[in-house]
Amino acid sequence: MLHSWDAAAVRAAEQPLLAAGVPLMGRAAFALATHVARVLRDARGRVGGSRVALLVGSGNNGGDTLHAGALLARRGVQVTAVLTAARTHAGGLEALRAAHGRVVTALDDAAAEALAGDLARADVVLDGLLGIGGRGGVRGPGARLVAQLAALDAGARPLVVAVDVPSGVGVDDGTRTGDVLDADLTVTFGACKPALLLPPAAAAAGRVEVVDLGLHLTGRPAVVRLAAADVAGLWPVPGRDAHKYVRGVLGVVAGSARYPGAAVLQVSGAIGAGVGMVRYQGAAGPQVLAAHPEVVVGEGRVQAWVLGSGVAPDDDEQRARARDALEHALAHGEPAVVDAGALDLLPDRVPPHVVLTPHAGELAALLRDRGADVTRADVEAAPWAHARRAHELTGATVLLKGGTTVVVGPHGASYAQADGPPWLATAGAGDVLGGVLGALLAGRASQAAAEPTLPAALAAAAALVHGRAAHHANPGGPVSAGGVAAALPGAVAGLLRA
Ligand SMILES: NC(=O)C1=CN([C@@H]2O[C@H](COP(=O)(O)OP(=O)(O)OC[C@H]3O[C@@H](n4cnc5c(N)ncnc54)[C@H](OP(=O)(O)O)[C@@H]3O)[C@@H](O)[C@H]2O)[C@@H](O)CC1
Numbered sequence: 001m002l003h004s005w006d007a008a009a010v011r012a013a014e015q016p017l018l019a020a021g022v023p024l025m026g027r028a029a030f031a032l033a034t035h036v037a038r039v040l041r042d043a044r045g046r047v048g049g050s051r052v053a054l055l056v057g058s059g060n061n062g063g064d065t066l067h068a069g070a071l072l073a074r075r076g077v078q079v080t081a082v083l084t085a086a087r088t089h090a091g092g093l094e095a096l097r098a099a100h101g102r103v104v105t106a107l108d109d110a111a112a113e114a115l116a117g118d119l120a121r122a123d124v125v126l127d128g129l130l131g132i133g134g135r136g137g138v139r140g141p142g143a144r145l146v147a148q149l150a151a152l153d154a155g156a157r158p159l160v161v162a163v164d165v166p167s168g169v170g171v172d173d174g175t176r177t178g179d180v181l182d183a184d185l186t187v188t189f190g191a192c193k194p195a196l197l198l199p200p201a202a203a204a205a206g207r208v209e210v211v212d213l214g215l216h217l218t219g220r221p222a223v224v225r226l227a228a229a230d231v232a233g234l235w236p237v238p239g240r241d242a243h244k245y246v247r248g249v250l251g252v253v254a255g256s257a258r259y260p261g262a263a264v265l266q267v268s269g270a271i272g273a274g275v276g277m278v279r280y281q282g283a284a285g286p287q288v289l290a291a292h293p294e295v296v297v298g299e300g301r302v303q304a305w306v307l308g309s310g311v312a313p314d315d316d317e318q319r320a321r322a323r324d325a326l327e328h329a330l331a332h333g334e335p336a337v338v339d340a341g342a343l344d345l346l347p348d349r350v351p352p353h354v355v356l357t358p359h360a361g362e363l364a365a366l367l368r369d370r371g372a373d374v375t376r377a378d379v380e381a382a383p384w385a386h387a388r389r390a391h392e393l394t395g396a397t398v399l400l401k402g403g404t405t406v407v408v409g410p411h412g413a414s415y416a417q418a419d420g421p422p423w424l425a426t427a428g429a430g431d432v433l434g435g436v437l438g439a440l441l442a443g444r445a446s447q448a449a450a451e452p453t454l455p456a457a458l459a460a461a462a463a464l465v466h467g468r469a470a471h472h473a474n475p476g477g478p479v480s481a482g483g484v485a486a487a488l489p490g491a492v493a494g495l496l497r498a
């Protein structure tokens with residue numbers, strides 16, 4: 001499990017150590033230089049004689065960068081620091097000069113322009129313009145340098161190591177403004193930051209290395225990412241004397257005569273994730289049974305529900321079934337996944353064991369229905385903020401689907417999962433995910449209804465397993481939603497052994 005902490009929490013945790021004279025910047029710079037040396041050795045086969053350029057901003061982020069540059073210069077690296085502000089961390093600058101690093105300034109656009117060639121020829125560029133003190137996108141000459149580097153072809157671009165965070169991202173909310181230099185590696189200090197987990201900023205971070213500075217962080221982290229090893233503790237694994245009803249029966253109200261595939265895929269997801277039994281309601285019964293003869297078609301007792309996938313707005317019959325099922329779930333405290341065609345059936349407030357699974361467009365529509373002036377693009381620019389808004393307005397746990405899936409529940413529970421390959425953006429994958437989550441909620445129904453933050457953890461686990469199954473389905477290549485469902489049992493088995 002990877003915890004991230006916002007800038008204020010990190011600063012508060014740094015205070016007592018700084019007051020005690022702990023050399024935090026020295027530790028950060030040493031770790032940074034060590035990582036950069038490793039990058040150079042991996043990429044160029046050597047450290048000494050290679051070229052490193054430092055983009056240096058006005059704050060301590062620039063200070064870290066200069067100190068690391070000094071350590072690298074002492075190992076024979078040709079280091080050039082590009083100062084982008086009138087003010088520069090004095091100790092860092094002195095250390096670099098003492099180590100015979102080269103220092104140039106780019107205080108206006110023309111000077112920045114003149115340095116573009118130098119930067120492009122570096123083996124590694126360290127992005128030390130802004131850290132946790134940054135406000136908005138990079139401004140001034142630094143912005144020009146970032147734009148020049150960002151415009152280079154991937155093959156001609158030096159490797160980029162972001163210092164603490166890629167400069168210009170919204171450290172606490174994962175937004176990005178203006179040009180951000182996409183990093184191959186981010187070396188972050190003291191704790192992971194939300195921007196390194198949340199879309200869209202996290203895409204700029206590359207691989208993330210967290211350097212332990214000995215900070216004592218308390219309270220709830222801002223955003224969490226589950227790791228493979230966390231799944232076993234959340235998964236409903238049957239005991240030796242379990243039978244199908246104890247293991248959880250999932251009611252599925254999905255699909256239609258026109259869209260039978262959504263029902264088939266959702267049921268595949270639930271069965272692949274190990275649900276005890278599925279009861280299906282809807283016009284796609286024959287197709288569901290043809291694919292999964294073990295399904296029972298019709299009404300009956302269930303422990304949890306999945307509602308709305310592949311249900312068209314004009315399908316009155318199936319919408320009525322979904323509405324009845326939702327009312328039943330709410331009246332009896334049964335967890336429910338509410339997807340696509342059932343999202344507009346929600347009452348004003350629901351408990352957190354109701355889990356909404358919209359994509360960005362559906363989340364925007366849900367917020368608009370509740371009076372917010374929000375477009376799909378707004379949601380994509382700030383997914384976490386909008387998922388939180390939807391949770392605040394409805395009370396539901398919200399799983400916002402995307403390349404990185406964001407989950408928000410009560411009491412500040414937030415997760416960001418980026419487990420699947422980009423190939424997973426394929427028709428029907430969301431239906432499979434709904435089935436996986438339904439299986440988890442059915443298997444842990446009473447706990448999910450009693451522990452307000454458990455549904456969010458289960459939703460994050462469902463996203464992780466779904467993503468893993470996509471890797472299993474066809475490592476490195478295209479996948480179909482059905483292929484992902486078929487790979488689920490193997491993915492779950494692997495994770496339960498982890
Ligand atoms: N605390 C510690 O002990 C440790 C801290 N550590 C390191 O310190 C970093 C935080 O340092 P920091 O607080 O100095 O802030 P930082 O991000 O370097 O720069 C802020 C400066 O940039 C400016 N500025 C702001 N926005 C801007 C924009 N959009 N475009 C352009 N300029 C902008 C703003 O100036 P202003 O505009 O306000 O005049 C301000 O002066 C942290 O990320 C980590 O790397 C580690 O060494 C571990 C120990």
Ligand SMILES: [K+]
Pocket residue numbers: 061127128129130131162163164165166167
């Ligand atoms: K940075």
